[in-house]
Amino acid sequence: MEENQLPSTPHAPGAGQPVDPTIQRKHAAMMERLSNRHQSRLAGKHDPNSIGAPSFESTQSFLSQFSESKLSIESHLSRIRKDPDPTHKDNLETISLSISDLEKLIAENSYFLPPYELRTCLNTIDNLKQSLDDVTSLVIPKKKFSFKNKPSKKPAQQDAVCEAEKKQNVSLEKLGFKDLSVAPGFRGEENKALVEEFTGSELGGGNGEFTLSDLRDCEVRLKGRLRALFMDKLTNCKVYVGAVMGSVLIEGVEGCVFVLASHQIRIHNAKDCDFYLRVRSRPIIEDSTGVRFAPYCLSYEGIEEDLKEANLGEETGNWENVDDFRWLRAVQSPNWSILPENERIGTVDISNM
Structure with a gap:
């Protein structure tokens, strides 16, 4: 169904069958339009059909596409959450790539987005990543990644320090x-x-x-x-x-x-x-x-x-x-x-x- 289309993915979650070629073409055309629009602005060009149009329209167009992709990703995460089977591991990787593509799309178009809308989009990406982590923990139990010799108790203060250092290192790497x-x-x-x-x-x-x-x-x-x-x-x-x-x-x-x-x-x-x-x-x-x-x-x-x-x-x-x-x-x-x-x-x- 159209509402379950996963953006920027070669395969749809579920049975592992290829996405309908029509859906793939529509997504590719959407990405090409956004890319061409970005390059045109950088070159100081404008679409002849949008001469004199306020920038609000371009912002609305982007937010509309962003919302569609967001809802599609959330829909797939919801389906996997209801059926957290280990066979969905590949689907989770595909969703992760889709979130990364959406984050990249924000970066490429951030120059014309109002600050409030930009922050809202970035917060949405953070929420999608958190949702993906939550669903992943259901599909792939964390105990598979635990260390056998791990101490039974760890001071809360040490946990907080390690977490703060981890977040800072990630921020610095980015x-x-x-x-x-x-x-x-x-x-x-x-x-x-x-x-x-x-x-x-x-x-x-x-x-x-x-x-x-x-x-x-x-x-x-x-x-x-x-x-x-x-x-x-x-x-x-x-x-x-x-x-x-x-x-x-x-x-x-x-x-x-x-x-x-x-x-x-x-x-x-x-x-x-x-x-x-x-x-x-x-x-x-x-x-x-x-x-x-x-x-x-x-x-x-x-x-x-x-x-x-x-x-x-x-x-x-x-x-x-x-x-x-x-x-x-x-x-x-x-x-x-x-x-x-x-x-x-x-x-x-x-x-x-």
Whole structure:
């Protein structure tokens, strides 16, 4: 039946029979239309039949397709939940691929989705993944994966710590970070000027990652290009950074000033901090209050070349398009604001290291 169609899957759950070719063609055509629409927008083109149409229509079109796929996945999960037979293992793998395809579709079209709709879609993906995990535990009992020599009791505090570390590692991996424990950086310093310069060949040393951790009342100056930057537990610090070719992740900071240029910036648990950014995608904040944003204002000899090499040569204006993932209402989040021009620090020149 049409309502049980599983998007982006070569086989439908159930008897293991191939999907009707007509359904496959319809799904392929839908994916092609969405892909073509995305490429057309990137090239500055428009569909002749939609000239003058408001962007709301394109958003509604996407949400309609998203809703159909969501309902189809939920329908298949519901059927398996009612009959949790081990023979459904292959079907669960197919559903997992479908959820991944849907998540990819959101990423490819996120540039035109309003922040509220984008967050809603991402939350839906999280819920689908949780539902898949729940159904999987019914089809494949967890006892098959237990260790025989596992201790009978484990302290609740240790469980919580392990779970927190696991979630952080997953988050870091998604942002492109590897092993931060061996990454070069500045750690455990107070009341110091911390300076480092990277050449194009070094990219921060090692795998190109750099870490700032447990710093208080410090001024950090990083010239050149990095691949990724991780910062946590900074208090009353000033951080000036050249070009980051990948992601910047910030955890647990207070009373700091950050001047950063990066492709992606995520900020967790920040309080009363100012961010001067040049960023290719929308900055993301979570569990943060009193954070303010302004455009990038760093200067040093060679910075234009560094920014150009990192594909950050042009100002995108995304510094003011902030997404608060803990604020799901359609109105402006009260946790962040635009930094008034008369309170901005002006251009910061770190040429003299």
